[in-house]
Structures are given as structure tokens and as C-alpha cells.
Amino acid sequence: MPRQFLYKPPIPQTEPWPPERSEPGLLSDEPARDVYRAACAHLGRALEPLGFKYLKSKQRCIARRSRFTNEVAFQSSHYNVSGRHVQLWMHATVASEELQAWRARCLPPELSSAHVAGGMVHLLGTRFAMVQWELADPQDREQTIQDAIQFIHSEVLPYFERFESVENLLAELATAAVPAFDLVPSVEFSCCFGGTAQAQATLDRFLRDRPDLQAAIAAESVSPSPAALSRPGGYAQQVVFLRHHYNLQ
Template sequence: MADHGAEKPREIILTACSAIADQLFKDGFSFLKSGPKLKRKARDLTYNIHFQSDRNNVAGRRAAMWIHASVSSDIMARWRLENPMPWNGTHKPSLAIITGGQIGNLLPNSSWMEWNFADISRRTAQIDEATSAIRTIMLPFFALFETPATAIETLIHYPALWQSSLIEYALAHVGRDAAQHAMRQYLTANPRIHARYDEALTYIRLHGPITHRGDTGAELAMIANIHAFNLTDI
């Protein structure tokens, strides 16, 4: 039961986000309270850190927050408009998104991470821990995109990220050979997804495009079919 005289979880979390933003200001991030999120623009790329409140927060008991990252590219958005997939549509903000996820999913072995600011005696420590996690996990993740080939080679094997989007990123920023190589490496390392890819590719060639997304193997098969990848050697 909520303590109606206690601090409201939303107010606590906004204050915590502002404190995190103060610590990351020198890293070039601006704070958008309406998100709430942090944002940094670097040439073509936009790095976003999103703060999400747990809907099960209770005044006086729980003021938990999850942190997510996303990386967007203006070049990616333009490329997708010129090379549309059936599920992308047009002029959507999501066209620019390369990849992202909950902070624990930005690690090679994904995990769930959250911070609870309800206990005032531990609030400063929780803020510092959240900021430290951003510095040690998110900032190196963002830094990978300074060299697109490195980002693709590293992140294609992270299980919780969006492999189909990374392949599109490779096509847009590095080239077809790099995209094909990354897909080959990923499918070779993931036989179950490779099997779904083969099944989807057969379906596409017999019946036409798959118009919805949600299965990694099917999404990769659509990209391979449209861009005439040659992956017969895997």
C-alpha cells in the first residue's frame, strides 16, 4: 500500500535523473526533462540515454528506474528511405535508429539492471552507481560507433541487440561486403537462427516478401534477398 504522505516516485526519479545529468554534463550530454533523457549529438550520430520508471513504483516503498540507450544516424534514416523494408514505413523517427536497449543488454552477456531511489539513505549511492554504470557500459558502447566497422564486428554477436538493424547499418555506412560478412559470421555462430533464416528465405523466394518483423532469422532473410547476398557457403 502506498504511503500518501511520502515522496512521489516520479518526483524522486526526476531529481535522480537531474543529478545523473549533472555528472554527465562534461561528457557532452544535455538533459531533456520531458523524456526524461540525456542526448548528445556527434556529427551524423545521436546518442540517447532514456530513463524509464517502473510502473509498479509505490510511494514510500519503491521508486525504481531502468536505463536504456539508443544510437541514431541521419545517414541511416536516409538509407532506409532509399532502401525500404516492408515494416519500416516512411518518415518515422525509428528509421534513424541503429540499435540500443536496456543497459544490461549492451553487454556480451546480457542482464537486467535497475536502480531504486526510494530509500533516502541510499539515494546518493544509487545515483552514483547509476552514473558509474553509464560511464562503464554505455559510454564505451557509444564510442564503438566512432568506427562503424568496429561497432558492427563487435555488436553483431551481442544476443540482445538488433542484428538486422546492424546489418542495415553496415550496408549504409561500410558497404555490402562488410554487411554480408557480418551476417555470415552471425548465422554461423547461431545455428538455430540460421535454420530459421533458411526457412524464411525459402518462403520469400516462393511466396514473396515477409511484411512483418519480430523474428531475427526472417528479418535477415529479407535483407539477404533484397540485397542479393551470397551466403551459400554457410
């Protein structure tokens, strides 16, 4: 269980509770929504010195760099129970207006998004199966929020930093997969910022890593489904999509 998986089970009903609490076993009388929003605001303030702007209405922090936009977004659970569970999940994504404009020249308008890479923060590396923070207990809430801030510094910001060195990232994509950087956007990134040869190198690396897909790719190539040329699903369709739109082998 990763250090950041700070889940605390509810207090057993056999355990005494403070008399000032309105229900047995409650950790506090604070509404779950208020606890979550206050924690998001705290995280937002912590990121402001790093160039992020906190958007209170959306619970997300955005920083516009020279070529890329970095976003840290917060999410909670529909299953929160005030005084018992207040979950905090975190997403980190990289976007590029330059890549979006390049896609607009190559693809139908509905496919020209600015998304580059990212997702839930446990996907940014290979060490964690899942990461979440439990905010319900006011006694350790500050420590929990500080742990979330530390996680951003140790895991999220270094991930963002990888994209600032485009040449190094292009070279890396030709030799190894980058976490939370899916096949289609990674090849598009390579084509946009490096050219067709770089895109081919990224696709070739993927095909070397996945020889088990050869039969499915061959079958899809003979008779491409409409989805393969518009919104591909599985890897075989994605490879056909890339070859069709970007003249790759």
C-alpha cells in the first residue's frame, strides 16, 4: 500500500465517542463538501508560488508554460459521508495549443484537442496502484494535506518537467514508453515537434514492444473499421489510425 493511500476506516461502534459529536463514531460535524473544498483551496495556495492559478469553481490549478499548459485537478467521491469519509483524488495533465493547432491541420475538427498526456496521478509512474487522500479526520487533516503537497512536488512536478525538454522527450519516446502518454498522442507529439521520422521511430518502438498485436493489426489493416479512422479504440485500431492519417509504416 503506497504511503499516500491515507485511508482510515470508520471508528467501530464499540469505541467511545466524544459527547459533543452529534452521531456515534463521527470524526467531526463538518460537511464533507466544505472539508473537500477547503482542502482544494489549501492545495491551490501551495501551488501559487510555482506559477499555478487556482480556479475555485473547478477545483483545479493551471500553469501556462512557454509551450505547454500544466493542470492539477482535484476530484472527490459521490460516496463521501460527512464526518466519516472525505476522499481526495488528483489528476495531472499536460496540454499544448501548438499540438492542437497541428492536429487541426491533419484531422477532423472534433479530433483536434490540446491534450498531450497525463491522468490520475498514480498513472504518472509505475510505483503506485492507486493514490488517494482521506480528509475526514480533523486531527490529521493538515498532515494529510501536507502529504498531498509533497506528492505533487515529488511526482507531479517532475512529470511536467519532462515535457519542457522536448528534444530529450522525443529521444525517450523512440526507446521506451512514457507513463500516462498514450500511443496516439505520443506519436502525434513526435510528429508535431520532431517530424515524420521521429513519429515513425515512436510507432516502431511501440510495435517492437507489442509483437502480440501483429495479427490484429494486419486484420484491421486489410479492412479498417470506421472507428479505426475516426475514433480508434484498441491498439490495433490506433496503429491503423496513425498510419492512415500521418503516412506512417
